[in-house]
Amino acid sequence: MVELLRFREDEPVADPAVTVDAFSDQSNASAVRLEPGDDARDLLPFLDQLRLVEINFPSFGDGRGYSAARILREAGFDGELRAVGDVLVDQLSHMRRCGFDSFAPEKPFSPADAQAALSRWPQVYQATGDGRRPIWALRHDAQSNG
Amino acid sequence: MYRYDHYDQAMVDSRVEEFRDQTRRRLEGKLSEDQFKPLRLQNGLYLQLHAYMLRVAIPYGTLSGAQMHALADIAGKYDRGYGHFTTRQNIQYNWIKLEEAPDLLADLARVEMHAIQTSGNCIRNISSDQYAGAIADEIIDPRPYAELLRQWSSFHPEFLALPRKFKIAVIASQTDRAAMKLHDIGIRMVRNDAGEIGAAFYVGGGMGRTPMIAPCIREFVPVDQLITYSEACLRVYNRYGRRDNKYKARIKILVHELGREEYTRQVEEEFAHLLTQGIEPPLAELERIATFFADPPFETGLADDAVRSDPGFALWLDRNTLPHKQPGYAIAVISLKPVGGIPGDASVEQMHLMADLAMRYSFDECRVTHAQNIVLPHVRKADLFAIWQQLEAAGLGAANLDTVEDIIACPGLDYCSLANARSIPVAQKISRRFADTGKTAELGELKLKISGCINACGHHHAGHIGILGVDRKGTENYQLLLGGSEGDDTSLGKITGPGFDEDGIVDAVERATDVYLARRREGERFLDTYRRVGIDAFKEAIYG
Amino acid sequence: MKILTGNDLKSGAVTWWTGYDWSIHVEDAVDVGDEADAIAAREEGARRVNAPYAIDAERDANGGVRPAHIKDRIRALGPTVRPDLTLKPADPEAGNWVI
Numbered sequence A: 001m002v003e004l005l006r007f008r009e010d011e012p013v014a015d016p017a018v019t020v021d022a023f024s025d026q027s028n029a030s031a032v033r034l035e036p037g038d039d040a041r042d043l044l045p046f047l048d049q050l051r052l053v054e055i056n057f058p059s060f061g062d063g064r065g066y067s068a069a070r071i072l073r074e075a076g077f078d079g080e081l082r083a084v085g086d087v088l089v090d091q092l093s094h095m096r097r098c099g100f101d102s103f104a105p106e107k108p109f110s111p112a113d114a115q116a117a118l119s120r121w122p123q124v125y126q127a128t129g130d131g132r133r134p135i136w137a138l139r140h141d142a143q144s145n146g
Numbered sequence B: 001m002y003r004y005d006h007y008d009q010a011m012v013d014s015r016v017e018e019f020r021d022q023t024r025r026r027l028e029g030k031l032s033e034d035q036f037k038p039l040r041l042q043n044g045l046y047l048q049l050h051a052y053m054l055r056v057a058i059p060y061g062t063l064s065g066a067q068m069h070a071l072a073d074i075a076g077k078y079d080r081g082y083g084h085f086t087t088r089q090n091i092q093y094n095w096i097k098l099e100e101a102p103d104l105l106a107d108l109a110r111v112e113m114h115a116i117q118t119s120g121n122c123i124r125n126i127s128s129d130q131y132a133g134a135i136a137d138e139i140i141d142p143r144p145y146a147e148l149l150r151q152w153s154s155f156h157p158e159f160l161a162l163p164r165k166f167k168i169a170v171i172a173s174q175t176d177r178a179a180m181k182l183h184d185i186g187i188r189m190v191r192n193d194a195g196e197i198g199a200a201f202y203v204g205g206g207m208g209r210t211p212m213i214a215p216c217i218r219e220f221v222p223v224d225q226l227i228t229y230s231e232a233c234l235r236v237y238n239r240y241g242r243r244d245n246k247y248k249a250r251i252k253i254l255v256h257e258l259g260r261e262e263y264t265r266q267v268e269e270e271f272a273h274l275l276t277q278g279i280e281p282p283l284a285e286l287e288r289i290a291t292f293f294a295d296p297p298f299e300t301g302l303a304d305d306a307v308r309s310d311p312g313f314a315l316w317l318d319r320n321t322l323p324h325k326q327p328g329y330a331i332a333v334i335s336l337k338p339v340g341g342i343p344g345d346a347s348v349e350q351m352h353l354m355a356d357l358a359m360r361y362s363f364d365e366c367r368v369t370h371a372q373n374i375v376l377p378h379v380r381k382a383d384l385f386a387i388w389q390q391l392e393a394a395g396l397g398a399a400n401l402d403t404v405e406d407i408i409a410c411p412g413l414d415y416c417s418l419a420n421a422r423s424i425p426v427a428q429k430i431s432r433r434f435a436d437t438g439k440t441a442e443l444g445e446l447k448l449k450i451s452g453c454i455n456a457c458g459h460h461h462a463g464h465i466g467i468l469g470v471d472r473k474g475t476e477n478y479q480l481l482l483g484g485s486e487g488d489d490t491s492l493g494k495i496t497g498p499g500f501d502e503d504g505i506v507d508a509v510e511r512a513t514d515v516y517l518a519r520r521r522e523g524e525r526f527l528d529t530y531r532r533v534g535i536d537a538f539k540e541a542i543y544g
Numbered sequence C: 001m002k003i004l005t006g007n008d009l010k011s012g013a014v015t016w017w018t019g020y021d022w023s024i025h026v027e028d029a030v031d032v033g034d035e036a037d038a039i040a041a042r043e044e045g046a047r048r049v050n051a052p053y054a055i056d057a058e059r060d061a062n063g064g065v066r067p068a069h070i071k072d073r074i075r076a077l078g079p080t081v082r083p084d085l086t087l088k089p090a091d092p093e094a095g096n097w098v099i
Helices: A020-025 A038-048 A062-074 A088-098 A113-118 A135-144 B005-025 B033-041 B065-077 B098-110 B143-153 B223-240 B251-259 B259-275 B283-291 B312-319 B350-359 B379-392 B424-437 B502-519 B526-533 B535-543 C037-047 C070-077 C094-098
Strands: A032-034 A052-057 A080-085 A101-105 B045-047 B053-054 B063-065 B082-085 B091-096 B168-171 B185-189 B197-203 B216-222 B320-324 B329-336 B346-347 B363-368 B374-380 B446-449 B465-472 B475-482 C004-008 C014-015 C052-059 C063-068
Touching: A020 A032, A020 A038, A020 B168, A020 C063, A038 A062, A052 A062, A052 B197, A052 B223, A062 A080, A062 A088, A062 B223, A088 A101, A135 B005, A135 B283, B005 B033, B005 B098, B005 B223, B033 B045, B053 B098, B063 B065, B065 B082, B065 B098, B065 B350, B065 B502, B091 B098, B143 B168, B143 B185, B143 B223, B143 B283, B168 B251, B185 B223, B197 B223, B216 B223, B216 B259, B223 B259, B223 B283, B251 B320, B251 B502, B312 B320, B312 B379, B312 C094, B329 B379, B346 B350, B350 B379, B350 C094, B374 B379, B424 B446, B424 B502, B446 C037, B465 B502, B475 B502, B475 B535, B502 B535, C004 C037, C004 C063, C014 C070, C037 C052, C063 C070
Parallel strands: A032 A052, A052 A080, A080 A101, B168 B185, B446 B465
Antiparallel strands: B045 B053, B053 B091, B063 B363, B082 B091, B082 B346, B185 B197, B197 B216, B320 B329, B329 B374, B363 B374, B465 B475, C004 C014, C004 C052, C052 C063
């Protein structure tokens, strides 16, 4: 079973992630943990020093963390973005699209299920900044290339 | 109408395989019901009162003949020989087996259909004007914009776990036939002074237990920023919509609590940021989509009238057809409201017939209306009589569009696990009462809408006459509302007073209509008279 | 009496706990006393039922079982507006039992 699924080459950060409140007092931390009610934009001035942002999903149905992830990536954060908590295998591909590149689910995934979920979608409809070219772009590439 | 290319088809096919895999894991016990529920809901599968219920998306209500045939086949193969057309222009099947649902979705995918996001806390099927592309009063066909939004909202990874469900309607006419201002986002395509097309955004409307009319937050969003602006509206909602109380989680509450100005400010700020992110499809994509909605090859020089020799046909012609933008053609509405029938239900045979009529007489197209009827949008007037004869023979010839018999009703406690009271028997009794007394025609336009609970799927707030079923100490009880409207003059109905039992509510409705007949002035509809004389005259007659 | 009901996981059919199995006929339902939660947890765990819950009911003079709330009586019979699809299509009085 998979306890930490990671799509990065660099070494994982060893330091524990601190809360946003603790982070504002102790500004040398390199890992921080966002709760659903935290504003991801509060971290934007500190992105250069952060190597890991954990985004917590206390319940899989609370989707605020998806927006938090995209906001960080849109601001240029290129450190590790880890989904933690009640992260379910069927959410994996959507979380990847929002910019998450590691996953520490409370209940470990079966590797086969994780693989199936991640390879599910041949294409995507939206541009989300994850580098995948959306279908609308592919359509018009194809047209201009004849 | 829109046709899938290999990309669209691959997405829908992948979804079927995803759901097949999820269903297998559920049946094997790898997924609990709590984990499976949001997954099945986002594929339209509910657990209802008697069985699983599947809601199939009909994007902006538009169907080809082949698709209508396929819906009929599904009703026969997987259900008990009928389907129910809904107030969101979709169709529901009431008796679906979980183990067969993936095969059903595969059958749908073969005709470019799906059940994606027809339930759950996500962006739902996008609704539109049922007369789009056929009616003279539109400034442009709204459906290309709806299709662009459909693709953007399908599997949008950021917006699959919203605080609550999210409904979008797109219209492009001054006449609102889609209850646009009662949606989470209502979009009206408009033309500015320079003649450019853009979108007016109305955000934060809705029915349910706290009905609200959406305020306009921006009068003109350029078409090449439509998706970006929508994304900004959704992101602010996803981040700040309430999640502590399911009944306060819709965007209408956020807009109400923040105030229109503050919500708008936040959207504009997010919009300015998102404009830098390159998320908007190019105009070429909108143009590609729009080519699918070009006018069909209308004939010119056709006679512009129909022979009215049969009185039954003449009645149907007057009541159920509308002027078409093209001379010689008409818009024909098939009423799914036979007197004493179940509003919105159609049998396998009826669906096949409607599919055949669409193929033969309406350029292979039909529409589902939010009032639970079916439209043949492009019919030669010369063919209307033949169409009517076939409808009559199939029990589909009711000439009662927009009358007191044309009742919107949710499935109610006969089918729905959320309902507090039955809706359908009330609708049946009311339509029988007015058909028997012969007052239907005299009453003219009268929109009557029935919901079996506060969730308001039957749009009771927006009925000229609304009925809300409640549970009073274990027995069904019905409250009467007057004065709602969902058109350009959107208003919310007011409760008249204490509720009634099933027969009592039918009497109360009749007494309200008697007040109208006694007090109306020349040219006034029920709603107009109500607005002029006020609720007290009606209360007096009802409770006396 | 307290009876236990739910839906069959695969078919979705409304079912009632008979003491050793699930039946689509409410008259087969037995009084579960205070065992409802334990039976529900065990049966749901074994995937023999979905979303089970206990309700109040009473036994009538003919030995039938009548759920206390109209919602469960409609579940037990079927949609009142489609007698042909209920469990008692030939019984013209079945609809009255619901009310």
